[in-house]
Amino acid sequence: MPSRTKPRAPQGYDASRYPSFAVTVDVVILTMIDGSLHVLLVQRHAEPYAGAWALPGGFKQPDETLDSAAARELAEETGVRSAGHLAQFGAYGDPGRDPRTNVVTVAYLAVVPDVGAIAAGSDAADARLWPVDDVRTGDVELAFDHDRIVADAFDRVARDLELSGLAPTFLAEMFTLTELQQVYEAVWDETLDTPNFRRSLTADPTQVFVEPTGERAASSPKGGRPPELFRAGPAWHTHGSPVRRTRRR
Amino acid sequence: MPSRTKPRAPQGYDASRYPSFAVTVDVVILTMIDGSLHVLLVQRHAEPYAGAWALPGGFKQPDETLDSAAARELAEETGVRSAGHLAQFGAYGDPGRDPRTNVVTVAYLAVVPDVGAIAAGSDAADARLWPVDDVRTGDVELAFDHDRIVADAFDRVARDLELSGLAPTFLAEMFTLTELQQVYEAVWDETLDTPNFRRSLTADPTQVFVEPTGERAASSPKGGRPPELFRAGPAWHTHGSPVRRTRRR
DNA sequence: GTAATAGTGTCTATTAGACATTATCCC
DNA sequence: GGGATAATGTCTAATAGACACTATTAC
Numbered sequence A, B: 001m002p003s004r005t006k007p008r009a010p011q012g013y014d015a016s017r018y019p020s021f022a023v024t025v026d027v028v029i030l031t032m033i034d035g036s037l038h039v040l041l042v043q044r045h046a047e048p049y050a051g052a053w054a055l056p057g058g059f060k061q062p063d064e065t066l067d068s069a070a071a072r073e074l075a076e077e078t079g080v081r082s083a084g085h086l087a088q089f090g091a092y093g094d095p096g097r098d099p100r101t102n103v104v105t106v107a108y109l110a111v112v113p114d115v116g117a118i119a120a121g122s123d124a125a126d127a128r129l130w131p132v133d134d135v136r137t138g139d140v141e142l143a144f145d146h147d148r149i150v151a152d153a154f155d156r157v158a159r160d161l162e163l164s165g166l167a168p169t170f171l172a173e174m175f176t177l178t179e180l181q182q183v184y185e186a187v188w189d190e191t192l193d194t195p196n197f198r199r200s201l202t203a204d205p206t207q208v209f210v211e212p213t214g215e216r217a218a219s220s221p222k223g224g225r226p227p228e229l230f231r232a233g234p235a236w237h238t239h240g241s242p243v244r245r246t247r248r249r
Numbered sequence C: 001g002t003a004a005t006a007g008t009g010t011c012t013a014t015t016a017g018a019c020a021t022t023a024t025c026c027c
Numbered sequence D: 001g002g003g004a005t006a007a008t009g010t011c012t013a014a015t016a017g018a019c020a021c022t023a024t025t026a027c
Helices: A066-078 A117-121 A132-136 A146-163 A177-188 A194-202 A235-239 B066-078 B117-121 B132-136 B146-163 B177-188 B194-202 B235-239
Strands: A022-033 A036-043 A057-059 A085-092 A103-111 A127-131 A210-216 A228-232 B022-033 B036-043 B057-059 B085-092 B103-111 B127-131 B210-216 B228-232
Touching: A022 A066, A022 A146, A022 A177, A036 A066, A036 A132, A036 A177, A057 A066, A066 A085, A066 A103, A085 A146, A085 B085, A103 A146, A103 B103, A127 A132, A132 A146, A146 A177, A177 A194, A177 A228, B022 B066, B022 B146, B022 B177, B036 B066, B036 B132, B036 B177, B057 B066, B066 B085, B066 B103, B085 B146, B103 B146, B127 B132, B132 B146, B146 B177, B177 B194, B177 B228
Parallel strands: A022 A103, B022 B103
Antiparallel strands: A022 A036, A022 A057, A036 A127, A085 A103, A210 A228, B022 B036, B022 B057, B036 B127, B085 B103, B210 B228
């Protein structure tokens, strides 16, 4: 049975007596390149962690929301004004996570189609898209606690892909069903059965997840039947993902 | 195509030139009382929002993690040292959300069995458990942006109940299957078919979700067969919830 | 033709939903 | 016995998994 040893803090505090923190926003920007998942990182030049790679981010200003700070950072790095998906997934405030000062960072997940704007926005040689496999295996040295933040982002995107209509936001307005399948396979790191995958998109005739455009993409350089191009239907917003992750027992 | 208008902030900033914030931790403490879900709120006496109800919370100290700050707040309010479930679910930093100063708060969800310690810890008349239905309908006036935080917490607990092994943490060590079913029904706000619910707990004979204790609880004052008491099995940790939410089409 | 990629059809095992039935207590 | 709560059994519809098959391109 606890005794009440202190007054309840935020209900009646003296506004001049509390610890002060810097608040930053870091953005994990994900995109697909040729069927594999990539994350945008920027290389540090100054200490601490000079030479290591870090998430793009910056300070929250008092007159903006966390969401708009994240949108601002995303736009500065990629030129993308409105992300198909921009969601907060965690706050990180361990003591000493930034050796310079007390910083609490709020982390966001952004998913963008692979428009060339990312390379254009990051004009300097200090920003690049890394394959997530290289990051997952620890081949890329990350600054601060960004390894943990990135790992949490991968967890989050895998969950959201099953729950929300996230998948088409990785792709351009028109896409092939193979590209869509590759999104699921890359994020979940497992292979899907193609016939079953395609059936799940059209199983319920009242819900349109993909609508044919009538157009076809060029066939691959190695030959093969040229694929049809589709557009995302409205059902992604109302019903989330029609594709479910395999229930491993 | 954006132009680089500012230096990348957190990679090489002057530690003396950034906006300063207070960082707090707020905890949404949920428990079951007689088959219905309740949330712990404390009543404010000082301005702003005097008379309104608020989430228990307090300042993060520079030498503690966000998680330990949340655990500390939970212990102060309820006397519960180790919650069955204590998870961060959001950060809130809208300008003006606290009229006194710039405050970013990190919100946690805590799930505790209905031990009497909650009432004991909150010895004053300014803390009580509210039925979540009263809060959902807006019958309880909430301070700051706590209505939004609480709504997000309800969203989060409904999701986690399906994904993680959260359900038994609402209950005491021994519980009846009816009580377990009531957890799902209260959190999801829907009724479940009892035979199907019970089957899902025992469908896979290799996974133990509930193990019989051999004991039985007293039958209800209105009569009826006295229910058997069960203990939570290890499968909750390895396989998450065996009960899935109805796929509404 | 062969290699390569795209796309369809069909069978079966598993799971989810509905609902009828039996069991054990209090009065 | 009657009312109340607990627990079990069974039928059916929907879904998930496996896999054989056809279609259209480059060479």
